[in-house]
Each structure stands twice: as C-alpha cells, then as structure tokens.
Amino acid sequence: MHGRIMDAYRLVSQQDGRAGMLMNSSQELIARVRGGDEEAFRLIFDRYIRPVISFIYDMTGQRDLAEELAQETFVRAYRGIQSLKDETKLSTWLFGIAKNVAREALRSRLRENHKVEMENDSVMELSDTELLPDGRLLNKELNRVIHEALATLDQDRRAVFTLKVFHQRSYEEIAAITGFSIPKLKTDLHRARAEMRRRIQPYLGVGYEV
Amino acid sequence: MKCEDCLSLLEEYGDAELHDRDALRVKAHLALCLTCDEAYAALQQEQQLYAHYQRDLEVTAALWQGVQASLKREAAQPDFEQPAGMAQRLRRFFGETFHAPRFSLALAALLVVIAVGATVLVMKVVNQNSNPAMQASGNIHTTSSASSPHRNTAPSSEDKALAGGTGNSNEPPNSAPEQKNNAVNPPDKNHYAVKQDAPQMIPIRNESTPRQTPLAKVAASKPRSTAEELVRDAEQKYVQAIALLQRDFDQRRSKLDPKLVAKLDASLASIDRTIAETRKAVHQNSDDPIALQYLLTAYAKKVEVLKDVTAN
Numbered sequence: 070m071h072g073r074i075m076d077a078y079r080l081v082s083q084q085d086g087r088a089g090m091l092m093n094s095s096q097e098l099i100a101r102v103r104g105g106d107e108e109a110f111r112l113i114f115d116r117y118i119r120p121v122i123s124f125i126y127d128m129t130g131q132r133d134l135a136e137e138l139a140q141e142t143f144v145r146a147y148r149g150i151q152s153l154k155d156e157t158k159l160s161t162w163l164f165g166i167a168k169n170v171a172r173e174a175l176r177s178r179l180r181e182n183h184k185v186e187m188e189n190d191s192v193m194e195l196s197d198t199e200l201l202p203d204g205r206l207l208n209k210e211l212n213r214v215i216h217e218a219l220a221t222l223d224q225d226r227r228a229v230f231t232l233k234v235f236h237q238r239s240y241e242e243i244a245a246i247t248g249f250s251i252p253k254l255k256t257d258l259h260r261a262r263a264e265m266r267r268r269i270q271p272y273l274g275v276g277y278e279v
Numbered sequence: 280m281k282c283e284d285c286l287s288l289l290e291e292y293g294d295a296e297l298h299d300r301d302a303l304r305v306k307a308h309l310a311l312c313l314t315c316d317e318a319y320a321a322l323q324q325e326q327q328l329y330a331h332y333q334r335d336l337e338v339t340a341a342l343w344q345g346v347q348a349s350l351k352r353e354a355a356q357p358d359f360e361q362p363a364g365m366a367q368r369l370r371r372f373f374g375e376t377f378h379a380p381r382f383s384l385a386l387a388a389l390l391v392v393i394a395v396g397a398t399v400l401v402m403k404v405v406n407q408n409s410n411p412a413m414q415a416s417g418n419i420h421t422t423s424s425a426s427s428p429h430r431n432t433a434p435s436s437e438d439k440a441l442a443g444g445t446g447n448s449n450e451p452p453n454s455a456p457e458q459k460n461n462a463v464n465p466p467d468k469n470h471y472a473v474k475q476d477a478p479q480m481i482p483i484r485n486e487s488t489p490r491q492t493p494l495a496k497v498a499a500s501k502p503r504s505t506a507e508e509l510v511r512d513a514e515q516k517y518v519q520a521i522a523l524l525q526r527d528f529d530q531r532r533s534k535l536d537p538k539l540v541a542k543l544d545a546s547l548a549s550i551d552r553t554i555a556e557t558r559k560a561v562h563q564n565s566d567d568p569i570a571l572q573y574l575l576t577a578y579a580k581k582v583e584v585l586k587d588v589t590a591n
Contacts, residue, residue, distance in 0.1 A: 107350075114346060118338050126334050135336070140345045147350055215332050233294065234329045240296050259290060266325060273325060 095159040102150050114143055117160060120236060121167050127231040128171040130220050138174055142167045164238070164246045168228055175224065211272055218268030222261050229254045230261035280308040285315045293322050517578035524585035531589065546584055553577045 093101075093112060101109035121142055126135035145166050153162050219227055228247055232238040238246065243254050266273075285308045291297045292305045309316045532540055557574035564570060 107347075111343065114343055118342060119336075122336055122338065122342075123334055126336055132336065136342060136345075140342060140349065143346045144349045144353070147346075148353070211328070211331075212333055212335070215329065216334075234326070235332065240294075255291070262290065262325075269325070269328065272328065273321065 096156040099150060099153060099156045099159065102147070110143075110147055113146075113159070117163050118143070120160070121163055124164060124231060124236060125167050125171045127219055127235060128168070128224070128227060129175060130216065134174060138170045139167070142170050145170065158245070161238075161242050161245050164232070164236075164242075168246055172224065211269075214269055214272065215265075218265050221268065222264060225249070225253075226257045226261035226264070229257040230265065233258055234262075280304050282308075282312060282315050285309070285312065286318060289315070289319055289322060293319065293326065513575055514578060517575070517582060520582055521578070521585060524582065524589055527589040528585055535588075543584070543588060547581065550577055550581045550584065554581070 093109070095113075098109045098113050102113065118139060122135050122139040125138045125142070126132060129135055129138065142163065146163055149166075153159070155162075219231070222230060225247070229243055229249070232243045232246060233240075240251050240254060243249070244251055247254065249257070285305055288297060288301060288305050292302060295302075297305065309319055528543075535543075554574065554577045557570055557577055560567065560570035561574055
C-alpha cells in the first residue's frame with residue numbers, strides 16, 4: 070500500500086499531465102491560487118522547486134544565488150499567475166520566469182563587474198591535460214567538470230543545453246521558455262554539445278567527432 | 280542515406296525530435312553503418328553521463344518560508360496585486376485598459392455623462408423616424424450631483440465640474456421606464472427596447488424587455504439618490520446603444536478582416552466578462568460606488584469599441 074502511494078507520488082512529481090490524473094492537476098492548483106488559496110501555491114512550489122532551482126543553478130553556477138533567485142521566481146509566479154494563459158503549461162511558464170530572473174541577475178552582476186565565479190581556469194586544465202578518468206566517472210570530480218564546463222558556454226547555449234540535456238524539454242518547450250526560434254536553438258544546442266564534449270572528453274570512453 | 284546526412288541528424292534523433300519518416304531513415308542507416316552507429320553510441324554515452332550529473336542542491340523549508348515572507352511583505356504594501364478577489368481583478372483590467380486604475384466617483388460620473396451624451400446622439404440619429412415620445416426617451420436628464428448620499432465631504436473640483444457640466448434639467452429623470460412610458464403607452468407598463476432586426480425603437484411587452492438591470496433593481500427597492508438615477512439611466516442607455524451598435528457590427532462582420540474580427544470579439548468578450556462581474560458586484564452590494572463606476576465604465580468601453588468599429 071505504502072509502495073503504491075510512493076509510486077503515485079513519484080509520478081505526480083514528474084509531469085503535469087499525469088499529475089492531474091492522480092492528484093491536484095496544475096489547472097486545479099492554478100484556479101485555487103487565483104482564488105487566494107496559498108496552500109495550493111505551496112503545492113505548486115513543492116512540485117517545481119527542484120527543477121527550477123537546478124535550472125537556475127546551471128545558469129548562474131552559484132548555490133546561494135540559485136536559492137535566492139528560485140525564491141524570486143516563485144514570488145513573481147504568484148504575482149503573475151493571472152497572466153498565465155495556458156494552465157497546462159505551468160512548468161514551461163515557470164521555467165520562463167526562472168530564465169528571466171537568472172538572466173537579469175547575471176546581467177546586473179556583469180554590470181557591477183562581479184564576474185560570475187563559475188569561470189575559472191580549472192576547466193581548461195581539465196580539458197587539456199592529464200586528468201584522465203580513473204574508471205569512476207560518476208563522482209564529484211565529474212560533477213565539478215560538468216559544472217565548470219557549463220560555465221564556459223555563453224548564456225544562450227547554456228540555457229538551451231541545460232533545458233534539453235538536464236531537463237529533457239522538447240524543442241518546442243525550449244522555444245517557449247527562451248523565446249528563441251527552433252533553428253537558433255538547434256544551432257545553439259549543437260554548438261553547446263560540441264563545447265561540452267570537448268570539456269568532458271577525458272571522461273568519455275570513446276573519442277569521436279560528430 | 281549518406282553518413283554525412285545521418286550524422287547531421289543524429290542529435291535530433293537522440294532527442295526524439297525527428298519526424299517519423301526521418302527517424303526511420305536514420306534508424307535504418309544506423310543498422311547498416313558501423314561508423315554512424317558508433318557515433319550514436321557515443322552520443323548516448325555522453326547523455327548517460329549528463330544524466331548522472333548531481334548538483335548537490337538541497338531544498339529546505341527555508342526556501343518556502345522565504346517565498347512566503349516575500350509574499351506577505353508585498354501583501355502589506357498597497358500596490359501589491361493579490362491573485363484573489365474581484366476588486367483586484369477589476370482594478371487590473373481597468374488599469375490595463377485606461378492606465379488609470381482608480382477613479383473617483385465624480386470622475387466616473389463625468390465619464391458616464393460624456394459617454395451617455397455620445398450615446399444619445401447615436402440614438403437620436405437612429406430614431407429620427409420614431410414618434411416624438413420615443414425620441415424623448417433618448418434624452419438624458421441629470422440633476423446636480425451634490426445631493427448624492429455618497430458625498431459626505433466637500434465637493435472636489437471634479438465634483439464642481441460635474442455639477443456645472445451636467446446642467447440642471449427641470450424634467451424628471453427619465454430613468455424610470457414606467458414613468459416615461461406611461462405618458463404614451465397604455466398602463467400595461469410596456470417598455471421600450473431595441474428590436475434586433477430594426478433600426479428604430481419599438482415598444483415591446485415586459486416579457487421580452489431586456490432583463491432589469493441591477494441598478495434598476497436597486498432603484499426599485501429603495502429611494503433613489505441623484506447619483507443612482509444618473510448611473511441607472513446611463514446603464515439603460517448603454518444597453519440600448521450597445522444593442523444597436525452590436526447589430527451594425529454583426530452586419531459588417533463579413534466585410535472585415537477575420538483577424539481583426541477575432542481580436543474585436545476577444546476584446547468584447549473580455550469587456551462582457553467585466554460587465555458580468557461588475558453586475559454581480561453591484562448586485563451583491565448595491566451601495567458600492569466603486570462597483571457602480573466600474574460597471575458603467577465597462578459599458579462605456581464597450582460602446583467605445585463598437586463605435587470605433589462601426590464608424591470605420
């Protein structure tokens with residue numbers, strides 16, 4: 070019994086559509102929030118905070134900043150929930166807000182000449198040198214390499230790459246979130262993959278060129 | 280399929296973004312070409328590697344508390360837009376529409392007088408061939424707003440402008456259909472209403488009269504103030520004018536650009552929703568001057584939109 074409940078909960082936390090069949094659908098939650106139900110907004114927060122904060126972290130590279138910006142994302146979402154036209158696309162809408170919030174933060178940091186600390190030399194060292202994999206790919210070192218490799222991508226490519234590779238968003242959804250055209254996001258994604266591949270090459274078992 | 284073509288589609292194939300036909304072609308090529316198949320395997324391995332990327336982020340209760348605190352802080356500020364409540368939704372609607380979300384009662388009344396004046400002109404033109412008594416029903420009658428029970432303070436400059444601008448007709452307010460119609464009709468309390476397929480006003484029976492407006496109900500249930508009479512008259516006029524203009528719009532619909540028609544329909548539907556909501560608000564609280572002013576402003580907006588369409 071408990072196992073079944075947990076299975077249901079796992080399904081709920083995966084996608085809007087299936088969630089609707091098992092628990093509060095996004096549409097229901099949005100309607101409740103619009104009616105002033107704070108608890109419904111709490112449910113939306115619980116459902117989406119993890120992907121949202123991950124996405125912002127990938128974009129900014131800083132944990133504290135990601136937490137702060139994730140909060141800002143949900144505050145803006147609450148404020149603007151009346152403007153959400155398609156209630157079936159709640160997560161896409163939230164990612165769109167998160168992308169804007171992250172971009173604004175990065176822009177203001179650049180303006181203040183506080184370079185985002187993601188950019189450091191260790192990534193270059195890794196890609197160029199003798200730090201060969203020792204057989205344990207999925208370790209902290211690899212996480213660090215990916216994290217730092219992400220930092221070398223420009224913002225557009227980073228957003229597209231993160232949304233596709235880490236969040237499995239469709240091209241259509243990425244276009245809705247970023248505002249990019251499909252051809253642009255395809256190009257960005259291809260280039261981002263190539264750049265990332267170059268960074269993580271030592272950790273891949275097979276060397277190849279695509 | 281050539282290897283070059285296959286490799287160029289490989290990422291999209293892996294992302295399941297290819298159309299079925301292309302996906303089948305790539306799949307068939309991969310089954311035959313070892314080089315491309317290896318490239319695809321490498322791509323999958325890369326994807327697997329990314330799938331295990333861990334960010335070491337922790338979602339704590341403090342995050343929600345932070346959001347909650349921000350929302351409460353904003354709620355305490357007067358400008359904060361809460362998602363709940365009809366008043367907020369109305370304010371947002373009118374804020375977007377007129378870029379002036381808050382009107383005083385006097386200003387709203389002034390808007391009504393201006394809009395009703397324009398409406399009366401339209402109706403006069405339309406009713407040129409009607410009998411004199413009917414034309415009289417299109418007149419607007421106003422009295423000084425100084426006697427409004429909603430005005431407990433000294434009149435503002437807008438109040439004064441309103442009092443001066445509306446004139447002081449000695450005729451009784453034409454807002455009570457029973458009174459004006461009794462002069463020309465049998466005592467069966469026939470009302471005037473707009474017939475949808477004819478340009479002139481015709482008398483019809485109570486059963487087919489447009490349903491009594493909330494303001495009319497308010498007026499019937501208690502002694503009316505001057506302001507109430509004014510807005511009730513205006514509402515009646517708006518309803519009639521809208522029916523006329525809507526009919527013209529419907530006739531011209533087929534000649535207009537479909538995209539424009541769709542936009543207009545959306546705008547009109549939005550205004551209709553607002554009218555319905557404000558009607559409800561007025562019904563629930565007939566003494567609420569804000570609800571009254573929003574109701575009339577919504578009518579005015581609809582008249583304005585329809586006039587723009589039919590004039591061009």
